[in-house]
Amino acid sequence: MSEDRVLTQQLQHAAENYPELDTNLRGYETVEGLPESLREWAQTNPAAGIHEFEAAELHVAVIPTNNEQQAAFVVFDVAGIEAPSSEDWWYLLIITGVVGTLGVLGFGLGILVMRRAIAPVTQLAKAVENIDLEHLSAEDHKRIESSRFGDDEVGMLADTIEKTLERISAFVERERYFTSSASHELRTPITVITGALELLEQSDLSATDVKTLNRVRRATLDMKTTIEMFLCLSRETDDGLYNEMFLVMPLVSLAVDQQRYLLSGKFVDVEIDKHAKPIVYGHPQAFSIAVNNLVRNAFEHTLDGQGPITVRIKQDELLVTNQVSSDADDRHTPPEASSHGYGLGLGIVQRLCERNGWSFSLLSDEKRVIARLSW
Template structure:
């Protein structure tokens, strides 16, 4: 349980990290300054002790240029401006100051005084400077590493609830949700901050999805029984009728009922196949394509009665498909039925091409029809209107293909309609 929001905790963590690093750097610089002071004084004392009992003086004043050390005389004669100068080769620091209280007259120069500080033996040698530079670099690098480690620890502590929630959500298999998955979130342990709100929303969402999946499974199981039972009863009644003496008109009616019943059975199976979450491992079965194509043609051939349209099957291969056989059969039935329904009399042939990895169904839609006088004419607007849409089942075919990892495409123009099913 956290008393502050995630935003506040992150801000506090950042401020704490900056404060600790600032204190560490401040102490480091303060220690370096004190060490430098002590080092200079110690070196001065050591140099004085080495010349004991005749004590040397590192700091001396000169009023005349001639009294300066020989290495500085030539430079002093150039009348340098007031200030502090350093001569590294001679290991001397020189302060130039003016001793006159009045303005110099024309042509005269302001008298100068020189304060010379001999740092020989006090300043560190060049080789020693490199060692100090290496030491300082090591200290700075160590402080940087400690600061980075501290920042990582503090920020991890601040965003730990987010990482914890992400790990819990990542462990949930969204493809196979169970009724207990939402309880794994346990939103109450995240408090009432932003992470708690997010965890509560995810928990409620998963709970609703789990309830929906349970209702869907119950519905499909019930619908599978309740919808197929009437179809079975009708099919049995039709078989009894076919065994009795029927007139020609009655046989046509029974045949229409049988076809309608078959269409209804196919439609029910199609929608149940789309609604089910699982189908008992049927999505990895292997089956031949040609038997299902032949079965679809026989089931839908009644749609070509009286149209004088031929069906040409060109089998270039004998492919096997891995997937759901019932879904593939439903898809092929839809493609064949749409081709048969939207082909008018004389607008043939309908071609079915079977390749190694695809099935192509093509039907003509713009052939000229012959009227009673023997003249050629275009189809009437009423006839042409039936060409648009090409059946509601093609949208279902698209969903079946997506579910099984197949691909479906349709190409329609003024001359023909071509549907392609690839696997």
């Protein structure tokens, strides 16, 4: 367009001066022959190259010659040929408008295409969000059915989610069946053993038999409590058992009495330091098992003469402390807490605490081990 415009303007200028055809290009060998507007500039020995003079509408080429003191000049008069600046601005404005319009149209089209592309993903996300995983129904499976989303990547994702929900439903059903069956099958032998022990208590038993009977009774009670706790942990619902209110002191005293046989033959004192009478909200069986496990660990790992064992009850925490060294200069490595209390490790105690919103920590040094249960 620029080339055609320049040629057209030059031809039009020549037609207007017909029959005199003045050429726009002229050569000058001396400074005196140049147009008057260029003479002063030419006397400054300008460098070789192209120079433009917008006010005079002239383009000048400085050409070096054999005479080092003088150069030749080629002057191109663009008056009447070069388009005015306003025309350039109009072209620039038109080009900018076209590019801007195309940009806006492209942006709008991109948003439209993007929305149409992610619409199935949004629909799938809303369908998954409205699903109640604890109570899956046929309507939930219908809502996530993969056939509703086509055969593209979204359909593949919906199919995977659908199969996952089916597996979850099957797993929940198996878990419910197992807990309901195990609840009966595990409790029945415990009930039979308890009944047999009550009958044996009515018989004439020797001191050795009574001691053995007490051991069986304790093991049976431990097993019964453990079974009930594990069944409770395996269920999704707690049937309100985690919102019961109970006193801490009776459960601590019971745990100390039940585990005191572990100190038989050891000269170890047990001190219950009661600073408050706290009331805890949660699962009393879970709290009892946690306390029994901590007390059992303390009793098992306290050697003869390494005492006393201190159970300190505060308003918001329970501390069980046992000595592992009877002499300050005797450097013993503190033993690890037992993982056999009720068959439960400290990991299970941690889980019981997390389930009830309690916290558990174990601190040890060369002299003592402190188990801390707070609520």
